[in-house]
Amino acid sequence: MGILFIGGMLFGTILGRLFKVLILVPTCGVAIVLVLAKPVVADHSVAQTILEIILLVTGLQFGYAVGLISSNMSAVLRGFRKAFASSAHSAGSRSLHVR
Incomplete structure (x- = not known):
């Protein structure tokens, strides 16, 4: 099982990475037919x-x-990186470099 x-x-x-959600209906139908068509069902x-x-x-x-x-993860991570980078730059007004 x-x-x-x-x-x-x-x-x-x-399927989730390649197709739209409409593919689930025929795929689930084929899966049900395959489970019912196997010869072990009689037992x-x-x-x-x-x-x-x-x-x-x-x-x-x-x-x-x-x-x-997983297919949208790169876009989400880019959004987080941009938000983190913009908040990090606006937090401090002085440079941290020491000469």
């Missing part, structure tokens, strides 16, 4: 199959969010 969640997160991270209970579907879809969505955050 953990492999499903981690695999979903990894695939969701790739599993309905509750276990539903749990696998929930884990996979949740992993995809969390991974997508992580992919979005």
Whole structure:
């Protein structure tokens, strides 16, 4: 079960970095079909199959969010650097260099 969640997160991270959020609907649909189409489903209970579907879809969505955050991280860090640099320059009016 953990492999499903981690695999979903990894695939969701790739989707989050490359595509818009509309890609999640068909991807989740394909994931559900793949879980239901595997031959081991006959041995599993309905509750276990539903749990696998929930884990996979949740992993995809969390991974997508992580992919979005990681793709925008450089812009956020640049904003913090600019804000920190402007506040550091305006804090002191004298030079700290000693001759």
